[in-house]
Amino acid sequence: MSADANRIERSADPSSLADDVVVAIDAMGGDKGVGAVVEGMQLSLEQNPRLRFLLHGDGDSLSGALRNDRALSGRVEIRHSDSVITMNDKPSKALRSAQGSSMWNAIESVRSGESSVVISCGNTGALMALAMLRLRRAPGVDRPAIAVLWPSLNRSGYNVMLDAGADVRAQADDLLNYAVMGASYARHALGIARPRVGLLNVGTEEHKGGSELHDAARRIASAAPAGDFEYIGYVEGSDMASSRVDVVVTDGFTGNVALKTGEGTAQLIRNLLEEAFRYSILSRIGALFAYTSFRRLQKRIDPRRVNGGVFLGLNGTVIKSHGSADATGISAAIGLGCTLAEGGFAERLAARIALGGSAAARQEAQSS
Amino acid sequence: MSADANRIERSADPSSLADDVVVAIDAMGGDKGVGAVVEGMQLSLEQNPRLRFLLHGDGDSLSGALRNDRALSGRVEIRHSDSVITMNDKPSKALRSAQGSSMWNAIESVRSGESSVVISCGNTGALMALAMLRLRRAPGVDRPAIAVLWPSLNRSGYNVMLDAGADVRAQADDLLNYAVMGASYARHALGIARPRVGLLNVGTEEHKGGSELHDAARRIASAAPAGDFEYIGYVEGSDMASSRVDVVVTDGFTGNVALKTGEGTAQLIRNLLEEAFRYSILSRIGALFAYTSFRRLQKRIDPRRVNGGVFLGLNGTVIKSHGSADATGISAAIGLGCTLAEGGFAERLAARIALGGSAAARQEAQSS
Known part of the structure; x- marks a missing residue:
């Protein structure tokens, strides 16, 4: 299918065009295959009929997966790609042979403005490298970050944590940017007008941690008014799920370890819980009575x-x-993308970074 | 009570003296007070009648707590201290005024050989600073580490993780020592003859992480034969509770965050679980049926x-x-100390470090 065909198809129903949210999906690379992607798209379209998809990947596989699908008819355009970046490719290798891959093309469709957001189940390192190459970093940003939602005791049900692993290092300036970006993200994804931002440390006392962290703390505190967030100081690992913070800022090494530790702990408890319920006749009866309550709990902490x-x-x-995302997981990612696109997140975030950076620069100039 | 009194009291029952395990306890500083400490000692003595205690702290408070206690009679000696290091003291301040405090005296009793192990509920930073000052670092160790047991799917029920926060930094040499020390600890505390050691990283692929970590990986692999452990390569946060590793090695910043993140996640799920069971009449009935199974689960993941x-x-x-440890928690710490003392852990660990260090040095010399 050519780009022309896309334009014709999109103009078929001019009344709805202005309100459509166009999501580009790199359908290759997920563990559950293109079938899970298509199923996830269906689930999302049921919740938001304004969605349209540019589906990038192997044309034959995608056509096959969509063949008997009526719900998605007219809302999906297949964009064939000749190659796929595999999960095992190093980012450096992926970059060399990336042109024409489904990941490259999906990113290009955001770059050209055809779609508002791109979703990929593929290789994280390659995706970040390609996205940096083609979309470029926003002015003022040296290290982009990956932000994740963390189940918490907050009213929204979630905290934001970043960086979850885009870069294993982060300097004070990077942590400042993470604070500004994380606050903006919390505003858009969770609807929190003035997010509370905390800097992850080994204790809440001022003298804890190294000098880089102390420096970051000072800069984040200075940038809080311009960034429209509240800086609450140091937080600890135990605050990841707590209700005293909305955005937890840390470097990508610590953030990645914390994220996977949290997931691992939740998985351990889920396993032990199932074991506990299977243990005796009495506990099996108990499980029957508590079934609905348990489903609710499972849903609350379901990583998908x-x-x-x-x-x-x-x-x-x-x-x-996530590489292992099923239809529910894919649909969650699409829903998130849709929320961000509808709120004009990308543009507002760029404005925030510019403002945060200039405010921080002013502060620096005044204090020196 | 004087040191002489101690010698006299200990010689009262000469038949048992050779087998006694003497534990020094700094009874001050815990959130639950000296009552919880005394109760924890009772619980431990029931499990191991060979235990004897040197109880350091305010003499009047300790006498009061022990007044009506018959079980501990003859097994405890109170050692009065004039001062206490508080939880809010910075390590530097604590060091200046530490002499004569309960923490100082408890450490001294290990230094003099009167007791085999010291347990304190007080300020972690001050305890580490004082222990380094009075006991000194073992030859070959630049940065001591704090090792914790982590509930896991392993047969022993636990993994070892270190450093949990003794120092926020760690260089390749430190991580090597952590591997050697962690393996020795797993052997003594968990009874694993040849522990599997993993180095914490953001992925298991060789190129993940920074150059310091790659350097540490090479050194740990070289030291594995002399250290009598198996090096399994990089592990991730999700492996903290997994059965593919016994000892997880990382710097104190990452380790501290991971530990508190795991605890926070477990706490969140416990809260949600209780909520789920209280939700409806049916779920309350379910809770009754599943009660025993649940107690078992709670016990398995009980941080105490x-x-x-x-x-x-x-x-x-x-x-x-832990500062908030109750009697069960105190007793767990005493039990651990007793296991280590009976196995001659301190001496064997020193030998391991010397061996590991010299083996690593030989390796370095050969490869250069």
């Missing part, structure tokens, strides 16, 4: 419902869906 | 049962009990 790491600090919105 | 961060790399065994 918070699927989608958002790349912040680029000229365009990129969402990394 | 793994209470006790062990300081590794000093000339003597120091255990930090």
